[in-house]
Amino acid sequence: MINVKSVFLRIVQVFLLMVLVIPGVASFSWGDEVYFVNGDRISGTIVRMEEASLFVETTHSGEIRIEWAKIKGFSSTTPLTIELGDGAQYKGPVKFTEAEGLQMVEPKELIEEKSQKETKDFSLDSIAAINPMPWFRYNADAFFGGNRTAGNSETQAINASTEATMRFGEHRVGLGGRYNYGESVDQVTARNSRGSLNYDYFLTDKIFLGLDELFEQDSFQDLTLRSSTSVGVGYQFFDTQEHELAIIGGIGFVHQDFKTRPTIQSPTYLWSINWGYWIIPDGVRIFLDHRGFKDFGNESTALRVNSSQGIRIKINQHLYLNFAYDIRFNSQPLFQTKKLDEAFIFGIGMEVGS
Numbered sequence: 001m002i003n004v005k006s007v008f009l010r011i012v013q014v015f016l017l018m019v020l021v022i023p024g025v026a027s028f029s030w031g032d033e034v035y036f037v038n039g040d041r042i043s044g045t046i047v048r049m050e051e052a053s054l055f056v057e058t059t060h061s062g063e064i065r066i067e068w069a070k071i072k073g074f075s076s077t078t079p080l081t082i083e084l085g086d087g088a089q090y091k092g093p094v095k096f097t098e099a100e101g102l103q104m105v106e107p108k109e110l111i112e113e114k115s116q117k118e119t120k121d122f123s124l125d126s127i128a129a130i131n132p133m134p135w136f137r138y139n140a141d142a143f144f145g146g147n148r149t150a151g152n153s154e155t156q157a158i159n160a161s162t163e164a165t166m167r168f169g170e171h172r173v174g175l176g177g178r179y180n181y182g183e184s185v186d187q188v189t190a191r192n193s194r195g196s197l198n199y200d201y202f203l204t205d206k207i208f209l210g211l212d213e214l215f216e217q218d219s220f221q222d223l224t225l226r227s228s229t230s231v232g233v234g235y236q237f238f239d240t241q242e243h244e245l246a247i248i249g250g251i252g253f254v255h256q257d258f259k260t261r262p263t264i265q266s267p268t269y270l271w272s273i274n275w276g277y278w279i280i281p282d283g284v285r286i287f288l289d290h291r292g293f294k295d296f297g298n299e300s301t302a303l304r305v306n307s308s309q310g311i312r313i314k315i316n317q318h319l320y321l322n323f324a325y326d327i328r329f330n331s332q333p334l335f336q337t338k339k340l341d342e343a344f345i346f347g348i349g350m351e352v353g354s
Contacts, residue, residue: 031077032056035096036070046076047240049130057243071124073102078281080104082122083129090120131240137354140164143322145347157182157190159345172200172208180326180343190341192218192328194306200234208234210248212270214291222334224257228293230270244276254295261334266297285312302332310345320349 032046034056044058052068073096081091082104092104102122146158161178175197182190194216202208210233216226232250239246249271256264272291279286290307310324328341 032075033096034066034074035072037072038070045078045242046074046080046130047238047242048132049127050132054130057238063238068124073124081131082127083132084122084126085128092120094122133239134354135169137167138165139351139353141349141351143347143349145322145345155182155184155189157343159343159347170202172202174198174200182343188219190220190343192216192220192341202236206236208236210234210250212248212250212252212272220337221330222258222260224259226257227255228268228270229253230268232270242278242281244274246274248272252293254293254300256300258334264299266295266300269294269296283314285314286310287312300332302330304331305329312349315348318350318352320351322347322349 031043033041033043034046034054035041042056042058042064044056044064047055047057047063049055049068054066054068054071054074055063056066057063074094075096076094079092080094081089082094083089090104094102094104096102100121102124103119104122105119140163142160142162144158144160146156158181159179161176163174163176165172165174175195177193177195179193180190182188194214196215197213199211200208201210210231212228212230212232214226214228216228217223230250230252232248232252234246234248237245237247250269252268252270254264254266254268258264270291270293273288274290275288277286278284286309288307288309290305290309292303292305292307295302295304305327306329307327308324310322312323313321315321322345324345326343326345330339333339
């Protein structure tokens with residue numbers, strides 16, 4: 001019998017694999033260095049510079065904040081976007097030497113048009129920001145995957161999803177949809193779908209209020225429509241092109257319509273974790289999209305979890321390969337159906353964004 005403990009054990013196992021094993025293979029990505037006025041230096045990944053502070057992601061202390069006045073220079077093997085006081089922006093890797101100071105090699109596509117490499121010199125005083133976030137950002141992707149086997153057994157599965165996120169000022173809006181279908185020996189084994197809508201309002205750079213709406217349908221759970229509406233408070237630990245991590249907790253209300261049984265309505269608790277990290281910048285990304293509900297009303301005390309975790313490998317600027325392990329858990333299923341649905345999904349997707 002599958003219980004709650006076994007479900008979370010599976011999630012933890014996959015999570016630890018992504019966090020501990022895979023980043024270890026790509027440890028070479030921590031190639032930036034910051035040099036201090038007092039002679040010290042640290043290694044990590046430069047995240048951004050704003051409001052006279054430099055933020056650096058380190059292996060030992062996470063993201064740390066360094067006063068700009070304490071810095072003598074820095075170097076970066078990955079391209080940085082540097083904005084000067086006059087608004088001009090330059091992008092490229094940066095090197096630092098005592099003799100020459102800060103220098104940036106021009107972007108590769110410009111170098112190829114020139115007979116020799118050119119550099120741009122900077123002084124620390126001239127830099128207004130590093131990797132500044134634009135006021136309006138968006139990201140949208142569509143994914144299609146599946147598999148088919150033939151011979152002693154015949155199975156096939158189709159998985160499709162789409163997501164879009166917009167961030168403008170203090171506001172963030174997200175839309176998403178997913179469809180899963182499975183068949184074995186001409187018998188349908190899975191048919192479910194879900195859609196989501198969420199809105200976040202940032203009170204500070206890190207703290208936000210969230211409104212979340214989730215719609216679910218599942219033919220094998222006799223579920224015509226489950227609507228989960230919730231509000232909560234979240235914390236945005238990281239929000240950069242390289243690293244995203246946000247958690248949210250709150251309370252809500254669930255309305256469930258079934259084909260053959262009465263409607264169920266109950267209050268619920270909500271928690272979610274959204275994490276993404278480029279272990280190889282703009283090449284390989286690991287992700288976790290976890291959302292859970294715990295009903296506490298008279299009509300339902302069910303625990304429900306949707307969790308998707310995996311790895312994304314970019315093919316080119318817009319196309320990527322996706323490998324994911326999906327979990328759908330319901331502690332109170334109908335008609336003696338299984339509590340846990342799990343799937344290993346692979347396929348190809350397309351992504352656009354700013």
